[in-house]
Amino acid sequence: MPGRIIRVFRFCLWVVLGAAVPAAAISVPGGAAQNAVARGAYLFAAAGCAGCHTRVKPKGRPLAGGRRLDTPFGAFYPPNITPDPGHGIGRWELADFIRAMRQGRGPDGTLYFPAFLYPSYSGISDADLGDLWAFLRTVPAVAVTGPGHDLDFPFNLRVLVWPWRWLYFEPGVWRPDPNRSARWNRGAYLVRAVGHCGECHTPRSLLGGVDPDRELGGNPKGPEGKRVANITPHRKKGIGDWSESDIASYLLDGGLPDGDLASGAMVEVIEDSTSRLTESDRRAIARYLKSVPPQDGN
Numbered sequence: 599m600p601g602r603i604i605r606v607f608r609f610c611l612w613v614v615l616g617a618a619v620p621a622a623a624i625s626v627p628g629g630a631a632q633n634a635v636a637r638g639a640y641l642f643a644a645a646g647c648a649g650c651h652t653r654v655k656p657k658g659r660p661l662a663g664g665r666r667l668d669t670p671f672g673a674f675y676p677p678n679i680t681p682d683p684g685h686g687i688g689r690w691e692l693a694d695f696i697r698a699m700r701q702g703r704g705p706d707g708t709l710y711f712p713a714f715l716y717p718s719y720s721g722i723s724d725a726d727l728g729d730l731w732a733f734l735r736t737v738p739a740v741a742v743t744g745p746g747h748d749l750d751f752p753f754n755l756r757v758l759v760w761p762w763r764w765l766y767f768e769p770g771v772w773r774p775d776p777n778r779s780a781r782w783n784r785g786a787y788l789v790r791a792v793g794h795c796g797e798c799h800t801p802r803s804l805l806g807g808v809d810p811d812r813e814l815g816g817n818p819k820g821p822e823g824k825r826v827a828n829i830t831p832h833r834k835k836g837i838g839d840w841s842e843s844d845i846a847s848y849l850l851d852g853g854l855p856d857g858d859l860a861s862g863a864m865v866e867v868i869e870d871s872t873s874r875l876t877e878s879d880r881r882a883i884a885r886y887l888k889s890v891p892p893q894d895g896n
């Protein structure tokens with residue numbers, strides 16, 4: 599019973615602190631009666647697209663161009679991805695969208711900077727990309743162009759994306775592991791492809807590639823140069839003493855097992871993405887996190 603009271607208290611605190619009420623779970627994915635747009639809306643939340651493509655201060659129109667993303671290479675301004683034909687991606691076809699997400703290339707062959715997280719999104723299935731596309735078509739078109747990226751030389755040279763891709767990028771749909779349960783596979787897909795958890799939680803090399811041998815092992819320099827926690831099952835450095843329920847509950851309301859609350863970049867991830875997932879998907883993520891090799895970093 600005290601546990602429940604603490605939980606309710608924590609939840610109230612969360613709401614008072616201005617975080618979203620996590621009750622807005624968007625309907626269950628996959629049901630036959632559901633249409634592509636609803637499934638796409640769910641994936642859109644799970645993938646956190648709005649977080650980058652919508653300006654926060656001052657509040658911008660949805661997906662009309664994003665907030666400034668400061669990185670060691672300079673500042674990126676995510677573009678307008680509303681269906682406006684001149685300023686957004688209104689002239690695109692589904693195939694263009696799939697190429698952008700899976701291959702990191704624009705319709706004219708532009709090589710995208712990996713700040714658009716296609717190294718992760720590449721794993722999203724064709725069916726899910728189709729649903730995501732159906733949803734994106736329903737967002738109101740907005741006729742504005744954001745500022746271009748403001749990158750330091752030589753990172754402003756798109757040709758440099760070539761060697762980067764050669765070193766770090768392997769396009770391809772994420773494939774389930776037939777030796778694992780459906781829940782594990784769902785969790786792995788959500789963590790690695792859709793939810794792109796490793797983009798923040800896995801350490802990177804000097805050139806900004808995530809290190810596959812230290813998956814989720816914590817990142818000393820994440821967004822805004824801040825430390826990002828190790829979320830592998832390492833007992834001391836990671837979250838080895840969290841149960842699956844602890845993880846699922848953190849992803850719902852940001853409450854840590856010790857009663858503390860999430861802070862930093864994770865607040866927005868919880869608010870915009872993980873709190874909006876179904877309980878079953880949060881559990882799947884927890885199942886997968888408990889299974890990755892423990893890392894002793896960070």
Ligand code: HEC
Pocket residue numbers: 642645646647648649650651667674675676677678679686687695698704709710711712713714715719730
């Ligand atoms: C971490 C920030 C971030 C997230 C999250 C993100 N994007 Fe982007 N996105 C970018 C940046 C930066 C670019 C510009 C890349 C470039 O100029 O090379 C971009 C470019 C794009 C483009 C190409 C637009 C054009 O005009 O060529 C599309 C389409 C796109 N993003 C869709 C999405 C979708 C859909 C999601 C969610 C599944 C998403 N993005 C999530 C940062 C992000």
Ligand code: HEC
Pocket residue numbers: 788789793794795796797798799820821825826827828829836837845848854859860861862863864867872883
């Ligand atoms: C935009 C960057 C970012 C993304 C994406 C992200 N996280 Fe986090 N995460 C953080 C930061 C920063 C912290 C540390 C928060 C704190 O100190 O309270 C954190 C903390 C956590 C913690 C708590 C760890 C602890 O010891 O307190 C868990 C669990 C977690 N994240 C899981 C996930 C999962 C699962 C995903 C993918 C669905 C994810 N995160 C995606 C930035 C991110």
